[in-house]
Each structure stands twice: as structure tokens, then as C-alpha cells.
Amino acid sequence: MADGPYDVVIVGGGHNGLTCGAYLAKAGRRVLVLEARDVVGGGCATKEVAAPGFRHNFHSNFHGIIHMGPVYRDLELERYGARYVWPENQFAHVFPDGRGLVCSRNLERTVENVARFSKRDAETFREVAHTYREVLEEGMVPAMFSAPAPPSHDLADLEGSAEGLSLIRQFLTTPNHLARELFETPEVQTWIGFWVAQLAGTGDVFGLGANYPIMVAGSLEPYGWAICQGGSNRLAQAIAAFLLDHGGEIRVGAPVARIEVDGDGARSVKLETGETITVDGILVSNLDPRHTFLELVGEENLDDTLARACGRWRYDVMSMFCVYLALEAPVRWRAAEWEPAVQRCFAVSICESLDVLDDNASDCRLGVPPRQPGLFTVHPSLFEPSLCPPGTEACFVEQIAPYELRQGGHEAWDHIKEEYAETVLARWRPYLTGGLEEKAIVGRYLSSPIDIERVMPSMKHGDWNHGEMSQDQLGIFRPFAEYPPYRTAFPNVYLCGASTHPGGSIGGACGYNAATAIAEDLGIEPWWNPAATSSRVTSKDG
Ligand SMILES: Cc1cc2nc3c(=O)[nH]c(=O)nc-3n(C[C@H](O)[C@H](O)[C@H](O)COP(=O)(O)OP(=O)(O)OC[C@H]3O[C@@H](n4cnc5c(N)ncnc54)[C@H](O)[C@@H]3O)c2cc1C
Numbered sequence: 001m002a003d004g005p006y007d008v009v010i011v012g013g014g015h016n017g018l019t020c021g022a023y024l025a026k027a028g029r030r031v032l033v034l035e036a037r038d039v040v041g042g043g044c045a046t047k048e049v050a051a052p053g054f055r056h057n058f059h060s061n062f063h064g065i066i067h068m069g070p071v072y073r074d075l076e077l078e079r080y081g082a083r084y085v086w087p088e089n090q091f092a093h094v095f096p097d098g099r100g101l102v103c104s105r106n107l108e109r110t111v112e113n114v115a116r117f118s119k120r121d122a123e124t125f126r127e128v129a130h131t132y133r134e135v136l137e138e139g140m141v142p143a144m145f146s147a148p149a150p151p152s153h154d155l156a157d158l159e160g161s162a163e164g165l166s167l168i169r170q171f172l173t174t175p176n177h178l179a180r181e182l183f184e185t186p187e188v189q190t191w192i193g194f195w196v197a198q199l200a201g202t203g204d205v206f207g208l209g210a211n212y213p214i215m216v217a218g219s220l221e222p223y224g225w226a227i228c229q230g231g232s233n234r235l236a237q238a239i240a241a242f243l244l245d246h247g248g249e250i251r252v253g254a255p256v257a258r259i260e261v262d263g264d265g266a267r268s269v270k271l272e273t274g275e276t277i278t279v280d281g282i283l284v285s286n287l288d289p290r291h292t293f294l295e296l297v298g299e300e301n302l303d304d305t306l307a308r309a310c311g312r313w314r315y316d317v318m319s320m321f322c323v324y325l326a327l328e329a330p331v332r333w334r335a336a337e338w339e340p341a342v343q344r345c346f347a348v349s350i351c352e353s354l355d356v357l358d359d360n361a362s363d364c365r366l367g368v369p370p371r372q373p374g375l376f377t378v379h380p381s382l383f384e385p386s387l388c389p390p391g392t393e394a395c396f397v398e399q400i401a402p403y404e405l406r407q408g409g410h411e412a413w414d415h416i417k418e419e420y421a422e423t424v425l426a427r428w429r430p431y432l433t434g435g436l437e438e439k440a441i442v443g444r445y446l447s448s449p450i451d452i453e454r455v456m457p458s459m460k461h462g463d464w465n466h467g468e469m470s471q472d473q474l475g476i477f478r479p480f481a482e483y484p485p486y487r488t489a490f491p492n493v494y495l496c497g498a499s500t501h502p503g504g505s506i507g508g509a510c511g512y513n514a515a516t517a518i519a520e521d522l523g524i525e526p527w528w529n530p531a532a533t534s535s536r537v538t539s540k541d542g
Helices: 015-026 107-115 119-144 151-160 162-172 175-182 186-200 208-219 233-245 289-301 304-311 340-344 354-366 410-431 449-455 509-522
Strands: 008-011 031-034 047-051 054-056 084-086 089-094 100-104 249-251 256-262 265-271 276-278 282-285 318-327 347-350 375-378 393-402 432-434 441-447 493-495
Touching (some): 008 015, 008 265, 015 031, 015 509, 031 233, 054 393, 089 186, 100 107, 100 186, 100 340, 107 119, 119 186, 119 208, 151 162, 175 186, 186 208, 186 354, 256 289, 265 282, 282 509, 289 304, 354 393, 375 410, 393 410
Parallel strands (some): 008 031, 008 282, 089 347, 282 493
Antiparallel strands (some): 089 100, 265 276, 318 441, 375 393
């Protein structure tokens, strides 16, 4: 038996589970976090996978939301070891004709870059950047770091004016439609549409137009997507250090096999080793509702309402296929001859047009690996040299891919992934003058959708958001509206992971909001200020 008793037992030590535990530990509760893997952090993962001496953040690299909300400041994460670099050039898109378009954190520099393609698009970009910054700061960040409200509530303020209604319409459309509507040149449309699609994986889903403010304004000063120095796992280690410092306990290598319930709620958890840990107070799950209730509690122990709500939870059809590379030297972009800044960008994407991106999504729905994959190449070691030996590069390329293959189901990925990696690299090479020749590749590590699920047991179906991010699974519907946000049918069981509002990504919002909900229920006077939002701190610019 573990030490105890515990007021709070948390299943899953992803950054959201840790965040929730950290707030409650400082509030004086005895917290135990049980993590299945041998390291905490979930999607904040850094490991040597491709070759000795090369470390990859094999899940999250872009840490933006964590700096927009209160978690980073409240949990004193710099003091506990997290440090960040903000690359000046956030993302670029390169085109078959050798040109490239770069988004700098500096708005006016980006406007100049867009003007090389179209003066009108440059003016439009400046205009929407200002509008989206206002929306982000006044609407979206406060909404992310608080419990979700009914759908009409968030939009009510916008309904009174033509401008507001126009924004609502933008939010309701698809990212690709909005790119085509706002900008006149196909290159600018593709540049922005492809980037916005990265948040949810695809650009053709209605309702994801709402991702523009965070992806556009969120890439510009004073915001931006940042790299955790020493690797993304450092962020999780910093949250864990805060939790431990405030009396919490963490057990790694402790996969929960069963959550035992009776009529009043969760009573204990059973680990895969057979060990039982008593739940004296509450249980909080960092896992999605299907995983938590259908698998770990067992459908036979659920009432009809909860069983139905869990049963309808959908994982995204689209997961990711990733090739992690250890390279002798940084890749050299052909487009850098036309736009030198391409050579020093956090991310560089490749996709001929938004039509190709649409085709990629259609292929996924057909259960076919995209035949002409749009590639998102990521270059963290340019800005965080500790990830690889001097002069080399640790980069990776990711793209959407279906979990279930029409031919052979998900297990067929094991048979086709090597060959498909060649398709990906062959798509990339024509955009380079060098760096990706066979002899320049020191090592590689492939991760298909089924590998994501194998490595990260919380990402069922390879779904990094723990459930599709679509209008019927967002806001108050994430994961279900049958119970108040973060609560469930069991009075002492809560959810705190990416399957709750506001969803996936590294921001700590789900864990933070869950802690606030739990504090309300347990009569804990929060030491934090649930109304406060921004915690932007200064770290290095890259
Ligand atoms: C390839 C890839 C790239 C990504 N890139 C980015 C990015 O650049 N920026 C970004 O913001 N987000 C990114 N994400 C998404 C991000 O990683 C997730 O949305 C985020 O990690 C969710 O956090 P979480 O704490 O809710 O859950 P998780 O990170 O999934 O953590 C849940 C934890 O629960 C543990 N667990 C599972 N089962 C059990 C069990 N039975 N018992 C005990 N513990 C268990 C898991 O091991 C895991 O540690 C990416 C994801 C992937 C896969």
C-alpha cells in the first residue's frame, strides 16, 4: 500500500493532471499523482529516439497557451526550472516556384513579407491581426481559463453589431474557407490556412474558423510560440517540482488498471501491479471519458446517462504521422535564396495549395494515408541547441494521417510506415538544396498513429486532443453537458485533461479550470485568482 490517506488521487501525470494537482497541493490538500509511464508530462515529452545525442520533443514543441494564461506565473514555473525561447520567425510556407513566406513575431515585418505577394493581402493581414489580438485578449484567453459557458453566452456580446456578427460568421466557417475569403493570392491563403489548420489538424471542419485569433495573434508579439529550453519535458518537471514542494506525491511507472466505485463514488484505484490505493477524498482523471469510465470504471458500473454520454465521445479520424530526424547539419531550403529568413524558422510547411490540404483530409476520411501529404516540418534545435550535437539538427516532420486504414485497420501501419516515410521524405527533398540525402541522415524514428497511442496511453486512437475538436465536442459539450463542467455522475470524480474545455494543447487550462471547480465544490478558498489571466514572462528571444 502507498502512503496515505490522500485527499486527491489523480490518474495521469500529463501537464494537466500535474497542474490540477499543483493548485490543490498548495491549497493544503494531500495529492497523489499516478502516472503510467516512467516519466511525467504526457505530451510534454523529450527523448533520445532517432540517434544517440539527438533529443526530440516527440509530441509538443510549440508552447504558446501556457504563456497566455495564469498557470506559468501562479506555479512559479521559471523558479522551478522552466525557461523559454521565442523564435523570431515563427512559421513559413515554401512554394514549388522557390518562393517562401515567413511569419515573424514582428507584425510590420510580416506585413512586409506578405506585401511581396500582394499589397492588398498585406493590408488585410495587418487589419485582421489587430482584430484577432483584441478577440484573443478580451474573449478567448479569459474563456479558455474559466469554465465553459452555454454556446450563446460567449457570442452574445458580438451579436449586437455587424462587425460582431461578421466575426461570429468567421468562427463558424472552416479555416480554409476563411483563408480564401480574406486573402486574394493563393500563396497567402495557403500560408495562413495551413498554419491555422495545425491547431486542430485540419482546415475543412466548420466551426474551426474560431482558431484564427489564437494562431494569428498568438504568433505575433507580445505572444508567440515558444520552445522550452532543455526540451518540452522541462515544463512538466517544473510543474511536478512545484507540486512536490507543496507536499504532493507523484508515482511514475504506476498505470491504473481499475477505478473501483460504489453507489457513492470512487473508493479506490487498482494499479496494474495489483496494488490498491484508497480514494479517501476525490479522484481526478487526466484521461478522456471513454478511457476513464468505459475502460477503468467499467460500463457495468455506470448509470445510463453517463454510459450514453461516454459512448458517443468521438476520437478524431485524423491522427498524425511523424518522422523524427537526426541530421548531420540543418536542412538547407531552396526558398532561402528568395527569402533568407526561411532558413531560421521554428516551422516550415509544404503544401501546394489549400485544395491539396482538403484532399489530405478527404484521404484520411477514406482511411488512406494522404497521397500528396502536406508537410509541417519543425526545427526546434535551431533555437535550442541542447537538443543535438553542435552543427547538427534534430528536426521532425508531421502530417495528418488516419488512425484506421481502410486496408488492414490500424495495425496495418506497422507494415506500411517505413515505405510511407519514404513518400514523406521524397515530398520534402525537392524543396531543399541539401541536408536530407540518405548519407546526411544520422538516424530516424517513425511514429505512426498507432505508435502515438502505444507510447502515450492517454492518446487513444492517436488523438492528441483526447477527442475530436468539433463544435459538438467543444465548450460546454466537452466532454458532456449532462454534468457541470469538470464534474461527472460520481460526486467525487472529476475530469481535468484535454477532453475537457478548452481541449488539447499545452496550456494547463483544463487542469487549472478543474482545480477551480474542485475548490468550489470542496469549499476551498482559492489561493489563486480565478479571474486573472495573463502571466506573460520574459525569457530569451530566439
Ligand atoms: C505528435 C504531437 C505533436 C503535438 N504538438 C503540440 C504542440 O506543438 N503544441 C501543443 O500545445 N500541443 C501539441 N500536441 C498536443 C498535446 O501534446 C496534448 O494536447 C497534451 O499533451 C494534452 O495534455 P494532457 O495533460 O491533457 O494529457 P496527456 O499529455 O495525454 O497526459 C495524460 C497522461 O496520462 C497518462 N496515463 C494514461 N493512461 C494512464 C493510466 N491508466 N494510469 C496512469 N496514467 C495514465 C499518460 O501516460 C500521460 O502521461 C501534440 C501532440 C502530438 C501527439
